[in-house]
Each structure stands twice: as C-alpha cells, then as structure tokens.
Amino acid sequence: MANDELDGKVAIVTGAASxxxxxxxxxxxxxGARVVLADLDVDATARAAETVRGDTLAVWTDVADPGSVDSLVDVAVDRFGGLHAMVNSAAVSGESVPVGDYSTESWRRVLGVNLDGVFYCMRAAIRAMRRGGGGSIISVASVLGRVGSPRAGAYVAAKHGVVGLTRSAAVEHAPDRIRVNAVGPGFVRTPLLDRGLDEERHNELAAQHPIGRPGTPEEVAELVGWLASDASSLVTGAYYAVDGGYLAR
Ligand SMILES: NC(=O)c1ccc[n+]([C@@H]2O[C@H](COP(=O)([O-])OP(=O)(O)OC[C@H]3O[C@@H](n4cnc5c(N)ncnc54)[C@H](O)[C@@H]3O)[C@@H](O)[C@H]2O)c1
Structure with a gap:
C-alpha cells in the first residue's frame, strides 16, 4: 500500500486499544488517514492514541450500545468533517464450553458485542457515508465465520453472522458507493487469544496453519488498509481469508 493512499481520509477503528x-x-x-480510536478501555485507548503519529481522536465507546455508536460516528464527523472508512474490530471471546453448557448471559454478551455491535457500527457508518458520497466498511470476522470450532458456539455464530451481514449490506449499499467487506484472520497472537490458552494449546493452534505459525496483527492490518483504500475499488461483499492457509486445508 502506498504511503499516502489514505491522505485526507477519515477512519474509525473499534477495538482500537489492542x-x-x-x-x-x-x-x-x-x-495518511485521520483515525478515531473507539474502545471500551478508556486508558488503553488514550495510551494507544499517543503511540500513533498524525491526527487522532480517542472516543470511549461501547459497540454493544447503539446510542454510544451513533454518538461515536457523530463525534468523528463533527471533528474531521466526514467518514470514509469504518473498521469493526471490537469483540469478546466468551465462555469456553460446549453449546449444551453455554450460559444465556455469556451468549447474549458475545452476540451483543460481536454481532449487534458490528450491525450498530455498520448502520451508523452507512448513514454518515451516504451523506458524504461513499466509503468502505471492513469488519474483522474470523476463520470461525466460515467453520465451526469446539467450545466457541456464540463466537462462531456471531462471526458467521458478520459474514452474512457484510454480504447483504454490500449488495444494498453498492449504489451508495459504499463497499462492505470482511476479513477472516486465522489465529493471531493478541490479548484476546492469549487469555485462557496455555503454551501447549498455542502450539496446537499454530500447527493448524499450513504456514506453521499464527498470524500477526500487522499482517491483518495490511489487508484492512488495502480494503479501506481506493486501490480495492472493485471489491465489495467479499470475505478475505488472511489465515496462513487455515481454511485451505
Ligand atoms: N486474535 C485472534 O486470534 C483472532 C482471530 C480471528 C479473528 N479475530 C478478531 O479480531 C478482532 C480483534 O481481536 P483481537 O485479537 O485484536 O482482540 P483484543 O482483545 O486484543 O482487542 C479487542 C478490543 O476490543 C475492545 N472491546 C471489547 N468489547 C468492546 C465493546 N463492547 N465496545 C468497544 N470495544 C470493545 C477491547 O477493549 C479490546 O481493546 C476481533 O473481532 C476478533 O474476533 C481475532
């Protein structure tokens, strides 16, 4: 991606603190984008904003709350004059138990953040982008948006939902010049994955990727940056695997 590919553009990233x-x-x-960092963790978001060069803004946001999401988008548009890219990355992992043992509370929380949250962000972004003449929405789904996995029923259901919602929104809003895509990482070493996994399980997960290792956050971000830019102008309604061959097996 060229260094100035997003010059003058405004982007929001949810789950921006980590x-x-x-x-x-x-x-x-x-x-070159001006970036609004949205996250539930206010201190980590402020610290993250300080590490980024350029024009940034940190906004406390709960993506599971539609009012919080609407005001995030309003603040971004007020501050920077528009919205060109929305990256939906915020998510939680939930309980690690089979569906038969899954609690209603954890199910609601995972669906509330990982699917409802993406819908609220997509809806608010579409409204702002329609007013501005178009844009690009990228949701971070997962390989678990394409296949099942033990002890992750709510997460898997939510990620499948994100892929379906992406396709519908892409078809509906192509005439508005809004592109809507999903990216599907394999396992990536981040705090989300590290919580509750021992080294042995990490090694097992790494072995499920033909390239022999989990991904890095930067490898996923490279694809997201391309999808945010006009270089991907023909791409909409797509699910892009960025998974070291996980789904190709
Ligand atoms: N790490 C992996 O292996 C992996 C694999 C595939 C997909 N993903 C997806 O990538 C995305 C990012 O995951 P990550 O691994 O970077 O996780 P992470 O835990 O490092 O970061 C998630 C961020 O989301 C924030 N967040 C959680 N709930 C929120 C809410 N209600 N409102 C606003 N912010 C909230 C957290 O505070 C945190 O900063 C998620 O959508 C995840 O499902 C991760």
Missing amino acids: GIGLACVQALAAS
Whole structure:
C-alpha cells in the first residue's frame, strides 16, 4: 500500500486499544488517514492514541450500545468533517464450553458485542457515508465465520453472522458507493487469544496453519488498509481469508 493512499481520509477503528484494532489504527494512520480510536478501555485507548503519529481522536465507546455508536460516528464527523472508512474490530471471546453448557448471559454478551455491535457500527457508518458520497466498511470476522470450532458456539455464530451481514449490506449499499467487506484472520497472537490458552494449546493452534505459525496483527492490518483504500475499488461483499492457509486445508 502506498504511503499516502489514505491522505485526507477519515477512519474509525473499534477495538482500537489492542491487538488487531491497534495494528489497523497504525496502518491507516501511516497511510495518511485521520483515525478515531473507539474502545471500551478508556486508558488503553488514550495510551494507544499517543503511540500513533498524525491526527487522532480517542472516543470511549461501547459497540454493544447503539446510542454510544451513533454518538461515536457523530463525534468523528463533527471533528474531521466526514467518514470514509469504518473498521469493526471490537469483540469478546466468551465462555469456553460446549453449546449444551453455554450460559444465556455469556451468549447474549458475545452476540451483543460481536454481532449487534458490528450491525450498530455498520448502520451508523452507512448513514454518515451516504451523506458524504461513499466509503468502505471492513469488519474483522474470523476463520470461525466460515467453520465451526469446539467450545466457541456464540463466537462462531456471531462471526458467521458478520459474514452474512457484510454480504447483504454490500449488495444494498453498492449504489451508495459504499463497499462492505470482511476479513477472516486465522489465529493471531493478541490479548484476546492469549487469555485462557496455555503454551501447549498455542502450539496446537499454530500447527493448524499450513504456514506453521499464527498470524500477526500487522499482517491483518495490511489487508484492512488495502480494503479501506481506493486501490480495492472493485471489491465489495467479499470475505478475505488472511489465515496462513487455515481454511485451505
Ligand atoms: N486474535 C485472534 O486470534 C483472532 C482471530 C480471528 C479473528 N479475530 C478478531 O479480531 C478482532 C480483534 O481481536 P483481537 O485479537 O485484536 O482482540 P483484543 O482483545 O486484543 O482487542 C479487542 C478490543 O476490543 C475492545 N472491546 C471489547 N468489547 C468492546 C465493546 N463492547 N465496545 C468497544 N470495544 C470493545 C477491547 O477493549 C479490546 O481493546 C476481533 O473481532 C476478533 O474476533 C481475532
């Protein structure tokens, strides 16, 4: 991606304080975008904003709350004059138990953040982008948006939902010049993955990737940056695997 590919553009990244979201903030800012960092963790978001060169703004946001998301988009547009890219990276992992043992509370929380949250962000972004003449929305799905996995029922259901929502929104909003895509990382070493996994399980996960290792947040952010830019102008409604061959097996 050229260094100035996103010059003058405005981007919001949710889940911006950590992992893949933070790497997306850095990639978009490095390409010239003004970036709004949205996250539940206010201190980590402020610290993250300080590490990024360029024009940034940190906004406390709960993506599971539609009012919080609407005001995030309003603040971004007020501050920077428009919205060109929305990256939905915020998510939680939920309980690690089979569906038969899954609690209603954890199910609601995972769906509330990982699917409802993406819908609220997509809806608010579409409204702002329609007013501005177009834009690009990228949601971070997962290989678990394409295949099942043990002890992750709510997460898997939510990620499959994100892929379906992406396709519908892409078809509906192509005439508005809004592109909507999803990226599907394999396993990536971030705090989300590290919580609750021992080294043995990490090695097992690495072995499931034909390239023999999990991905890095930066490798995912590279794809997100391209999808945010006009270089991907023909691409909409797509699910892009960025998974070291995980789904190719
Ligand atoms: N790490 C992996 O192996 C992996 C693999 C495939 C997909 N993903 C997806 O990538 C995305 C980023 O994951 P990560 O690994 O960087 O996770 P992470 O835990 O490092 O970061 C997630 C961020 O989301 C924020 N967040 C959580 N709930 C929120 C809410 N309600 N509102 C606003 N912010 C909230 C957290 O505070 C955190 O900063 C997620 O969508 C995840 O499902 C991760």
